[in-house]
Amino acid sequence: MTTNAKYVLALDLGTTGNRAILFDKQGAIAGQVYQEFTQHYPQPGWLEHDPQEIWRDTRDCMQQVLKDKGVSASEIAAIGLTVQRETCLLWDKTTGEPLHNAIVWQDRRTAARCRELSQQGHDADIQQRTGLVLDAYFSATKLEWLLNWVRQEKPDTNFDNVLAGTIDTWILWNLTGGKVHVTDHSNASRTMLMNLANQDWDHSLLDLFGIPAQILPQIQPSMGLFGKTESSLLGEEIPIMAIFGDQQAALFAHGCDRPGMLKCTYGTGCFLISYTGKEVTRSGNRLLSTVAWTKAANGSGTDVAFALEGAMFTTGACIQWLRDGLQLIESAAETEPLARQVEDTNGIYFVPALSGLGAPHWDMSARGAFLGITGGVKREHMVRAVLESIAYQVREVVDAMNKDGDTPIELLKVDGGASQNDFLMQFQADVLNIPVERPAVLDATAQGAAFGAGLAVGFWDDYHKLVNQTSIERTFEPGDGTKVAQDNFISWQKAVERAKNWVK
Numbered sequence: 001m002t003t004n005a006k007y008v009l010a011l012d013l014g015t016t017g018n019r020a021i022l023f024d025k026q027g028a029i030a031g032q033v034y035q036e037f038t039q040h041y042p043q044p045g046w047l048e049h050d051p052q053e054i055w056r057d058t059r060d061c062m063q064q065v066l067k068d069k070g071v072s073a074s075e076i077a078a079i080g081l082t083v084q085r086e087t088c089l090l091w092d093k094t095t096g097e098p099l100h101n102a103i104v105w106q107d108r109r110t111a112a113r114c115r116e117l118s119q120q121g122h123d124a125d126i127q128q129r130t131g132l133v134l135d136a137y138f139s140a141t142k143l144e145w146l147l148n149w150v151r152q153e154k155p156d157t158n159f160d161n162v163l164a165g166t167i168d169t170w171i172l173w174n175l176t177g178g179k180v181h182v183t184d185h186s187n188a189s190r191t192m193l194m195n196l197a198n199q200d201w202d203h204s205l206l207d208l209f210g211i212p213a214q215i216l217p218q219i220q221p222s223m224g225l226f227g228k229t230e231s232s233l234l235g236e237e238i239p240i241m242a243i244f245g246d247q248q249a250a251l252f253a254h255g256c257d258r259p260g261m262l263k264c265t266y267g268t269g270c271f272l273i274s275y276t277g278k279e280v281t282r283s284g285n286r287l288l289s290t291v292a293w294t295k296a297a298n299g300s301g302t303d304v305a306f307a308l309e310g311a312m313f314t315t316g317a318c319i320q321w322l323r324d325g326l327q328l329i330e331s332a333a334e335t336e337p338l339a340r341q342v343e344d345t346n347g348i349y350f351v352p353a354l355s356g357l358g359a360p361h362w363d364m365s366a367r368g369a370f371l372g373i374t375g376g377v378k379r380e381h382m383v384r385a386v387l388e389s390i391a392y393q394v395r396e397v398v399d400a401m402n403k404d405g406d407t408p409i410e411l412l413k414v415d416g417g418a419s420q421n422d423f424l425m426q427f428q429a430d431v432l433n434i435p436v437e438r439p440a441v442l443d444a445t446a447q448g449a450a451f452g453a454g455l456a457v458g459f460w461d462d463y464h465k466l467v468n469q470t471s472i473e474r475t476f477e478p479g480d481g482t483k484v485a486q487d488n489f490i491s492w493q494k495a496v497e498r499a500k501n502w503v504k
C-alpha cells in the first residue's frame, strides 16, 4: 500500500446497475458514480446481460469517480469487488469476446432441465453437496445450457480457449488485462458446483452438468490479493483485495459475524441472510446454506464463515417493471407518494413472481399476478399493492428463519435501493411486528466490499470498530397499521397459492 493511500474503491455490480464508490479512511462515502444498464428479455422468463456493457460501464464508472473527485490511482489503497451472484457466461480467452450474453440469475430457461434432474432423484444429493435447492436460479444449469448452445451453434469452438465465470470472474479477468481467472468462495458457493464440505469444485456435479473442469476459475478466499489492475486502466496498478457475492458483502458491512445476526437487502431482489458460524447449518424450511465469506487462516488453510439465506427473486424488479414495462410511474421514488395517496390497496393483491418464486416456495413455474381487481382500482392501489407484496415476501422468509432458529428474530437490519422507501419500511415493520433498522449508508454491498479490501490491505485494522461507526439513519417501529397488515398477509398468501404452478 502506498503511503499516500486515502481511499478504498468499491465496485458494486448489481443486477440493475453498476457503481464505483470511493470510501475514505473513516469508512464514509467520498464519491460515487452509478450507471443503470440494459436488461434483455429474449423470451418470456429469460433474462440476459451484455457482459461487454457491464465491463465498459464498470471501467467508465471507475475512471469517472476518480476524475470527478480529482483522485489519482496512487491514492487508492485497494479495490473491493462485489457482484450480482449466479449470473454466468463463457468467453474466448484469446479474443476476450463473450460467446453468448450472460444468463442472469433470474432467468428460468433451464426450469425444465431442473425438473428432469429432480425426476431423476438428484435433489437431495445436490442439496447435501452444495447447500442449495435444485433450481434454475443457480449457475450450474445455465452453464450447461451455454455449453450446449456453443457446441450446437459454434461447433468449431476450441474449448481449450474457453473460460467460464460469474460476473466477478469476468470483471477480474478484464481488470487484470486477461491475466487472472479466479473467483471467491462466496460466489462459487452460488454456482451449485461447489461442495460446501471442502469449498472446492465438486467433480461429480461437473460430470452431471457436463462442465469441463479446466474452464472454471480457481477459487480463492474472499479477502486477500486477487491480482492488480492493468496499469493503463487507471494510470497505475491497484491491488484487488476482496471479492464477495453482493449479498454476503452486505452481511459483512452490517457487522453480522455472530450466529443469529442477520440483514435484508432490498435491491432487484430481496435477500435475507443470517450468519450461522464456522460450520454449515442446514435449514428445515427450504432456506439455503451458503458461504458468507472466507479468508486465509493464520498458518495454513482457510477460515470459512457460513450463512443461511432466503432469496426472493423479484422485488425492486417489480418496481422497474411498473416503470419500464407498464410505464405506470416515471421513477422508483414516485412509488412512495403514490402509495400514500390511498388508504389501502382497494382489496387487490400482487404476487411478485416475475421470475417464479424463490424462498420458501421454490416454484419455477409461478408467475406474477394482480388478484382482486374491481372497477374502482386505480394506479395508486396497484403501486401500493406492489410495495406491500415486497414486505409480505420478506415476512414469509422471516417466518421460515424463525422456524429454523432457537431465538426469534427481534430486529431487521436493512439496506439496498428500495430500503430508501419509507412507506415500504414502515409497512415492513408493521407486517413483521418488529423494528426495522436502516443505516445511513444504504449501499451496504459496496461498503462490505470496501471494508473487506481495506482490512485485507491494512488500510483499516479493526473490523468491529469500522462496522460500529456506521450510523443508523432511522428505526421504523411497528405502528397503527400492524393488525391490518398482518390480517392482509394471510389473504396475500392465498393469492400466492393461486399463482403457483402457472406455467406447465
Ligand SMILES: Nc1ncnc2c1ncn2[C@@H]1O[C@H](COP(=O)(O)OP(=O)(O)O)[C@@H](O)[C@H]1O
Pocket: 013, 014, 015, 016, 017, 266, 267, 268, 269, 315, 316, 317, 318, 319, 320, 332, 333, 334, 335, 336, 416, 417, 418, 419, 420, 421
Ligand atoms: N424509492 C424507491 N422505492 C422502491 N424501490 C426503489 C426505490 N429506489 C430504488 N428502488 C429499487 O431498488 C432497485 C435498485 O437497488 P440496488 O440496491 O441498486 O439494486 P441492485 O444491486 O440489484 O442493482 C431497483 O429495482 C429500484 O427499482
Ligand SMILES: O=P(O)(O)OC[C@H](O)CO
Pocket: 013, 014, 015, 016, 083, 084, 085, 086, 105, 245, 246, 247, 267, 268, 269, 270, 311
Ligand atoms: O442485484 P442484487 O443486488 O439484487 O443481487 C442479486 C443477487 O446477488 C442474486 O443472487
